[in-house]
Amino acid sequence: xxxxxxxxxxxxxxxxxxxxxxxxxxxxxxxxxxxxxxxxxxxxxxxxxxxxxxxxxxxxxxxxxxxxxxxxxxxxxxxxxxxxxxxxxxxxxxxxxxxxxxxxxxxxxxxxxxxxxxxxxxxxxxxxxxxxxxxxxxxxxxxxxxxxxxxxxxxxxxxxxxxxxxxxxxxxxxxxxxxxxxxxxxxxxxxxxxxxxxxxxxxxxxxxxxxxxxxxxxxxxxxxxxxxxxxxxxxxxxxxxxxxxxxxxxxxxxxxxxxxxxxxxxxxxxxxxxxxxxxxxxxxxxxxxxxxxxxxxxxxxxxxxxxxxxxxxxxxxxxxxxxxxxxxxxxxxxxxxxxxxxxxxxxxxxxxxxxxxxxxxxxxxxxxxxxxxxxxxxxxxxxxxxxxxxxxxxxxxxxxxxxxxxxxxxxxxxxxxxxxxxxxxxxxxxxxxxxxxxxxxxxxxxxxxxxxxxxxxxxxxxxxxx
Amino acid sequence: xxxxxxxxxxxxxxxxxxxxxxxxxxxxxxxxxxxxxxxxxxxxxxxxxxxxxxxxxxxxxxxxxxxxxxxxxxxxxxxxxxxxxxxxxxxxxxxxxxxxxxxxxxxxxxxxxxxxxxxxxxxxxxxxxxxxxxxxxxxxxxxxxxxxxxxxxxxxxxxxxxxxxxxxxxxxxxxxxxxxxxxxxxxxxxxxxxxxxxxxxxxxxxxxxxxxxxxxxxxxxxxxxxxxxxxxxxxxxxxxxxxxxxxxxxxxxxxxxxxxxxxxxxxxxxxxxxxxxxxxxxxxxxxxxxxxxxxxxxxxxxxxxxxxxxxxxxxxxxxxxxxxxxxxxxxxxxxxx
Numbered sequence: 001x002x003x004x005x006x007x008x009x010x011x012x013x014x015x016x017x018x019x020x021x022x023x024x025x026x027x028x029x030x031x032x033x034x035x036x037x038x039x040x041x042x043x044x045x046x047x048x049x050x051x052x053x054x055x056x057x058x059x060x061x062x063x064x065x066x067x068x069x070x071x072x073x074x075x076x077x078x079x080x081x082x083x084x085x086x087x088x089x090x091x092x093x094x095x096x097x098x099x100x101x102x103x104x105x106x107x108x109x110x111x112x113x114x115x116x117x118x119x120x121x122x123x124x125x126x127x128x129x130x131x132x133x134x135x136x137x138x139x140x141x142x143x144x145x146x147x148x149x150x151x152x153x154x155x156x157x158x159x160x161x162x163x164x165x166x167x168x169x170x171x172x173x174x175x176x177x178x179x180x181x182x183x184x185x186x187x188x189x190x191x192x193x194x195x196x197x198x199x200x201x202x203x204x205x206x207x208x209x210x211x212x213x214x215x216x217x218x219x220x221x222x223x224x225x226x227x228x229x230x231x232x233x234x235x236x237x238x239x240x241x242x243x244x245x246x247x248x249x250x251x252x253x254x255x256x257x258x259x260x261x262x263x264x265x266x267x268x269x270x271x272x273x274x275x276x277x278x279x280x281x282x283x284x285x286x287x288x289x290x291x292x293x294x295x296x297x298x299x300x301x302x303x304x305x306x307x308x309x310x311x312x313x314x315x316x317x318x319x320x321x322x323x324x325x326x327x328x329x330x331x332x333x334x335x336x337x338x339x340x341x342x343x344x345x346x347x348x349x350x351x352x353x354x355x356x357x358x359x360x361x362x363x364x365x366x367x368x369x370x371x372x373x374x375x376x377x378x379x380x381x382x383x384x385x386x387x388x389x390x391x392x393x394x395x396x397x398x399x400x401x402x403x404x405x406x407x408x409x410x411x412x413x414x415x416x417x418x419x420x421x422x423x424x425x426x427x428x429x430x431x432x433x434x435x436x437x438x439x440x441x442x443x444x445x446x447x448x449x450x451x452x453x454x455x456x457x458x459x460x461x462x463x464x465x466x
Numbered sequence: 467x468x469x470x471x472x473x474x475x476x477x478x479x480x481x482x483x484x485x486x487x488x489x490x491x492x493x494x495x496x497x498x499x500x501x502x503x504x505x506x507x508x509x510x511x512x513x514x515x516x517x518x519x520x521x522x523x524x525x526x527x528x529x530x531x532x533x534x535x536x537x538x539x540x541x542x543x544x545x546x547x548x549x550x551x552x553x554x555x556x557x558x559x560x561x562x563x564x565x566x567x568x569x570x571x572x573x574x575x576x577x578x579x580x581x582x583x584x585x586x587x588x589x590x591x592x593x594x595x596x597x598x599x600x601x602x603x604x605x606x607x608x609x610x611x612x613x614x615x616x617x618x619x620x621x622x623x624x625x626x627x628x629x630x631x632x633x634x635x636x637x638x639x640x641x642x643x644x645x646x647x648x649x650x651x652x653x654x655x656x657x658x659x660x661x662x663x664x665x666x667x668x669x670x671x672x673x674x675x676x677x678x679x680x681x682x683x684x685x686x687x688x689x690x691x692x693x694x695x696x697x698x699x700x701x702x703x704x705x706x707x708x709x710x711x712x713x714x715x716x717x718x719x720x721x722x723x724x725x726x727x728x729x730x731x732x733x734x735x736x737x738x739x740x741x742x743x744x745x746x747x748x749x750x751x752x753x754x755x756x757x758x759x760x761x762x763x764x765x766x767x768x769x770x771x772x773x774x775x776x777x778x779x780x781x782x783x784x785x786x787x788x789x790x791x792x793x794x795x796x797x798x799x800x801x802x803x
Contacts, residue, residue, distance in 0.1 A: 072531055080553050083549060084615075087542055105531055106784075109785075112524065113792065121791050166766075399620065
């Protein structure tokens with residue numbers, strides 16, 4: 001069978017989710033950042049915050065619009081390609097996903113219009129509330145989608161009848177063992193991602209010299225937030241790892257490419273894991289460090305992959321390398337932030353061209369780390385959709401044949417290959433235009449009599465008409 | 467598990483039915499506006515047409531996600547059978563919605579390729595609408611099912627009837643879109659919208675007539691439902707009222723009241739929707755599973771219901787507020803420019 005609908009469906013899911021996740025990775029943080037800027041402007045009255053906020057709101061609008069439409073694709077994947085999963089686990093993951101729609105999407109959609117187009121229609125405080133609501137919406141969204149994902153990773157609070165999952169305790173389902181860690185880790189990761197985007201764009205803005213004040217605000221707000229968030233993220237990541245060791249030991253073994261169970265295990269810095277030979281080639285190891293990091297004690301025990309039947313092990317090499325990319329980037333982030341503060345301490349931050357350039361280069365760093373982390377957790381839970389209970393192979397839609405999925409994958413591929421570069425270049429252009437100086441806010445117009453508008457194109461006309 | 471004393475099946479059926487209807491109305495008019503947008507000659511007119519829906523379209527589209535997810539949660543069996551059976555129409559609809567959605571932003575920023583994004587907006591709206599009609603047609607036709615799974619092929623959806631339903635919905639959404647534009651515009655553009663509305667109404671009438679004749683011929687369940695005693699005694703007003711509304715819509719499109727064509731179009735959709743519901747009741751996977759057979763566990767439906775009953779009014783309130791903020795005629799300076 002050359003074209004396997006299972007493999008193709010997995011490729012399709014990976015394709016649509018990977019592109020989609022890039023957008024929330026930015027918009028979750030950007031929404032909160034805009035709300036912060038709006039708050040600062042409301043509190044201090046300084047126009048520079050308004051300029052920076054307007055600038056990021058424009059970019060946010062593009063990313064959010066793309067996030068909405070690529071997000072609509074996602075729930076339908078559960079029906080088109082993973083109908084067995086929907087039928088067997090729908091009693092549990094249905095409501096948690098539906099709550100995302102109810103609590104998050106409507107909130108975001110309703111207030112986004114006001115945030116984008118309503119500055120002149122509502123008073124400043126209402127505009128600030130709109131920004132807050134959009135930010136809150138993105139967090140609700142992350143809450144429910146990660147609750148759903150975490151339940152599939154570490155199922156709890158269910159009973160099983162005829163292979164189908166039924167809810168027994170909703171609190172246990174939502175707050176399942178891995179959820180608090182995954183939620184904290186993901187949201188912090190998203191904030192860090194946005195932080196590095198703002199830092200890099202701020203650096204670029206300063207280097208161009210045209211909007212230095214705005215650039216400084218961007219860099220300093222980003223550096224301040226990152227100084228807290230990056231170390232915090234490392235701490236949360238460590239806790240998440242301990243949680244994975246307890247609830248998904250096979251995933252942890254794959255992350256570490258550890259084949260044999262042992263105590264006082266070394267940390268494998270690099271190796272080429274050999275899945276069929278059940279061993280590592282060219283391993284570079286640091287003695288005892290593995291146990292120390294993963295169990296917080298020198299002689300802690302780590303379970304090896306050989307403890308699990310071969311058909312219950314994740315693909316080791318992918319998980320192993322994805323994890324190392326993520327951790328390596330985290331170390332780089334810490335370095336960037338430390339150097340930034342050191343330069344700031346010496347009062348040469350805004351004049352150190354090499355550092356400003358480095359910040360520009362680091363713009364995608366968070367996105368890559370998010371993708372690597374997501375790959376680690378999703379490949380690491382294979383071959384299961386509901387961990388240890390429902391196999392991925394038993395989750396796929398049975399009526400699908402290979403060429404159905406080839407065709408759909410191809411269409412998704414073409415669509416995303418067109419819209420993502422367009423969106424990217426478009427954002428790039430917005431960045432190049434820079435935070436244009438905005439005129440002082442015109443008076444609020446809501447409640448005024450209807451104004452004729454058909455006389456286009458003359459943007460100033462509607463101002464003149466009483 | 468113990469059987470609870472109360473069942474939520476009725477209320478969930480009502481909620482999802484209402485949700486689908488709201489989606490059809492709201493995204494219906496803005497998809498319809500998208501279809502009509504391409505027929506406008508002047509660029510300034512196109513900009514204004516776009517701004518008539520720019521602040522609200524993604525809220526409208528959110529109802530689609532809500533309906534999909536609510537169906538998965540409250541009737542997982544129906545979700546698991548219906549969606550794979552309409553694999554390609556759903557795929558095409560999603561991709562069309564992607565292009566149409568990003569076109570809102572891109573046509574204003576990607577000026578060198580504005581013609582392409584204008585086209586993406588219109589064709590995306592058109593294809594998404596057509597695909598939704600095809601889904602509806604396939605749904606009315608029914609699916610091949612064994613046990614609890616769809617066992618047909620991914621091309622089963624493609625029949626003359628589903629194609630007809632696709633065209634009928636195109637005219638339907640076009641009518642809603644014209645109604646919305648009549649409310650949001652003035653002068654020459656409004657006259658143009660009224661003209662488009664009349665054209666769409668002709669298509670809608672033909673569509674309704676064809677579907678109403680075809681379905682009872684195609685399916686004896688539906689024929690029995692409509693033409694047997696005593697049901698016919700209760701059901702005869704449905705086609706009569708529909709006829710009356712069609713006449714009212716025609717006069718409204720030629721009249722001078724801004725809101726009337728939109729309201730009449732909503733009524734027309736409501737009646738057609740009722741017609742389909744009467745034909746299929748109480749099946750949720752037509753001719754295979756009833757709403758009670760496909761329902762999720764009471765605990766699932768109950769858990770989601772608590773939040774829904776609390777959140778739905780709140781959602782309607784702030785969605786309404788967002789419509790209120792952008793009330794009045796569409797303006798060239800609010801929205802993208």
